[in-house]
Amino acid sequence: MSExxxxxxxxxxxxxxxxxxxxxxxxxxxxxPVSLSAHEVLWEEGDLAGELCTISAGWAYSYRNIDDGSRQxxxxxxxxxxxxxxxxxxxxxxxxxxxxxxxxxxxxxHRNIVDIFxxxxxxxxxxxxxxxxxxxxxxxxxxxxxxxxxFEKTAHMVFELYCRLKRxxxxxxxxxxxxLSQQIFADALGLSSVHVSRTFTELREENLLxxxxxxxxxxxxxRLESVxxxxxxxxxxxxxxxxxxxxxxxx
Amino acid sequence: MSExxxxxxxxxxxxxxxxxxxxxxxxxxxxxPVSLSAHEVLWEEGDLAGELCTISAGWAYSYRNIDDGSRQxxxxxxxxxxxxxxxxxxxxxxxxxxxxxxxxxxxxxHRNIVDIFxxxxxxxxxxxxxxxxxxxxxxxxxxxxxxxxxFEKTAHMVFELYCRLKRxxxxxxxxxxxxLSQQIFADALGLSSVHVSRTFTELREENLLxxxxxxxxxxxxxRLESVxxxxxxxxxxxxxxxxxxxxxxxx
DNA sequence: CGTAGGGTTGATAGTTTTCAAGTACAGTGG
DNA sequence: CCACTGTACTTGAAAACTATCAACCCTACG
Numbered sequence: 001m002s003e004x005x006x007x008x009x010x011x012x013x014x015x016x017x018x019x020x021x022x023x024x025x026x027x028x029x030x031x032x033p034v035s036l037s038a039h040e041v042l043w044e045e046g047d048l049a050g051e052l053c054t055i056s057a058g059w060a061y062s063y064r065n066i067d068d069g070s071r072q073x074x075x076x077x078x079x080x081x082x083x084x085x086x087x088x089x090x091x092x093x094x095x096x097x098x099x100x101x102x103x104x105x106x107x108x109x110h111r112n113i114v115d116i117f118x119x120x121x122x123x124x125x126x127x128x129x130x131x132x133x134x135x136x137x138x139x140x141x142x143x144x145x146x147x148x149x150x151f152e153k154t155a156h157m158v159f160e161l162y163c164r165l166k167r168x169x170x171x172x173x174x175x176x177x178x179x180l181s182q183q184i185f186a187d188a189l190g191l192s193s194v195h196v197s198r199t200f201t202e203l204r205e206e207n208l209l210x211x212x213x214x215x216x217x218x219x220x221x222x223r224l225e226s227v228x229x230x231x232x233x234x235x236x237x238x239x240x241x242x243x244x245x246x247x248x249x250x251x
Numbered sequence: 252m253s254e255x256x257x258x259x260x261x262x263x264x265x266x267x268x269x270x271x272x273x274x275x276x277x278x279x280x281x282x283x284p285v286s287l288s289a290h291e292v293l294w295e296e297g298d299l300a301g302e303l304c305t306i307s308a309g310w311a312y313s314y315r316n317i318d319d320g321s322r323q324x325x326x327x328x329x330x331x332x333x334x335x336x337x338x339x340x341x342x343x344x345x346x347x348x349x350x351x352x353x354x355x356x357x358x359x360x361h362r363n364i365v366d367i368f369x370x371x372x373x374x375x376x377x378x379x380x381x382x383x384x385x386x387x388x389x390x391x392x393x394x395x396x397x398x399x400x401x402f403e404k405t406a407h408m409v410f411e412l413y414c415r416l417k418r419x420x421x422x423x424x425x426x427x428x429x430x431l432s433q434q435i436f437a438d439a440l441g442l443s444s445v446h447v448s449r450t451f452t453e454l455r456e457e458n459l460l461x462x463x464x465x466x467x468x469x470x471x472x473x474r475l476e477s478v479x480x481x482x483x484x485x486x487x488x489x490x491x492x493x494x495x496x497x498x499x500x501x502x
Numbered sequence: 503c504g505t506a507g508g509g510t511t512g513a514t515a516g517t518t519t520t521c522a523a524g525t526a527c528a529g530t531g532g
Numbered sequence: 533c534c535a536c537t538g539t540a541c542t543t544g545a546a547a548a549c550t551a552t553c554a555a556c557c558c559t560a561c562g
Binding site: 066072090233 | 266369389393
Binding site: 149150191192194195198213 | 517518519520521527
């Protein structure tokens with residue numbers, strides 16, 4: 001993996017080593033990066049769905065609006081993530097996506113994914129893994145919403161984001177920026193924003209973490225992980241069992 | 252689609268028409284069907300994950316056990332469904348799978364999926380769509396757990412199963428077998444079984460549906476759908492936008 | 503006839519929401 | 533530098549929802 005590898009290439013290398021030709025194929029997806037500001041909309045529920053995108057800088061989230069005026073946040077996307085994968089075979093968007101911070105995304109049509117299916121089994125397997133990993137994160141969220149109380153839910157969400165951020169930046173310390181309002185936490189966890197506020201107060205009183213503005217400071221990593229019922233397994237994966245490593249003339 | 256098409260072939264035909272060679276490739280996955288009885292375990296959390304399977308008859312469900320002794324049901328699988336897709340790139344199972352009724356499943360190693368990646372772009376796209384559809388169902392469940400009360404949750408779950416059953420059997424009427432105990436409903440919806448009981452009573456008093464033993468009778472389909480906040484979109488998909496139809500010499 | 507599993511019902515306790523009022527802070531324009 | 537404004541957050545009290553515990557019923561089945 002060289003310095004000039006793009007964000008998506010670095011992301012894919014988590015799964016399997018890539019040959020030079022595969023990197024090239026992959027980078028062809030990342031043509032035309034577009035800068036977006038915080039709060040800008042990538043797409044809305046009901047829009048035609050013909051493309052997906054990668055987010056190479058900044059944060060975003062996806063959500064569904066509910067009839068009664070509330071909404072459910074479905075995913076939080078970090079740099080390197082692929083957005084819109086699950087709508088591959090759908091005509092219209094079933095969830096909206098909005099930037100949380102300024103950032104850069106690269107859009108490409110669904111058709112390009114099919115090109116990859118035709119040209120690289122390894123990249124196909126990786127896309128398939130990413131889809132599986134997104135499913136795993138969703139099932140973990142299902143557990144979080146179904147079987148944990150507000151205290152545990154909140155601890156879990158913070159800890160998951162902490163782990164995902166550390167995968168992107170291994171140097172991340174125990175204090176880091178987390179640009180999510182309490183309302184976003186509430187909409188992701190199925191709580192009211194008022195209760196999220198009380199819950200962060202409680203987490204501070206328990207000396208587990210401090211949230212001040214958009215900064216999280218983890219005070220007791222081990223105990224936070226334990227309170228959250230967190231087990232990292234669902235974020236960890238590899239294709240080694242399925243794919244042989246590439247012989248890498250041009251890695 | 253001919254009479255002798257296997258269950259998985261019929262299921263895949265929902266997405267795109269298949270050529271004879273593709274059908275054959277697909278059916279090679281369904282070698283060695285195994286009969287299982289109700290309550291039999293396909294695999295448990297922590298088992299090595301090297302294969303997936305299709306369920307060609309009967310019902311199953313997947314679940315995660317929680318430290319505190321409760322559990323979360325993640326999916327309910329009906330005939331034709333693919334089980335274990337999200338663990339494709341994982342070494343170990345992160346959820347257990349158990350039969351709800353007697354049934355028949357076909358196991359095959361992950362490696363066979365990669366073979367399909369190598370040999371048919373169309374089938375690859377379909378597998379990818381199925382993975383996307385499973386994600387869509389999970390996000391719908393997320394909304395259900397996060398933003399609906401017990402009454403709406405239960406209505407939604409019943410209605411989703413009703414729709415999925417009708418896709419398998421278009422002749423399905425408003426009264427049908429649903430082999431899920433109230434405890435399973437509870438574990439799927441993040442409720443206590445006691446409250447599920449009260450909720451079904453309430454649904455009956457509202458003349459929406461009757462649950463007697465394992466039989467559901469829908470009394471007011473339109474109002475049930477509306478109470479549930481149900482919109483079928485997340486179950487509907489096709490690959491027509493992405494893939495041309497096959498020319499079908501041997502369909 | 504006895505038993506076990508699943509389901510129902512009532513009383514009580516715990517968790518979370520809602521409503522309402524107030525605080526803190528960043529950005530703006532004077 | 534200051535007042536003004538909007539957004540995010542905090543706090544309290546009351547209401548709504550759901551869990552828990554315990555007792556009981558019902559039915560299939562040996």
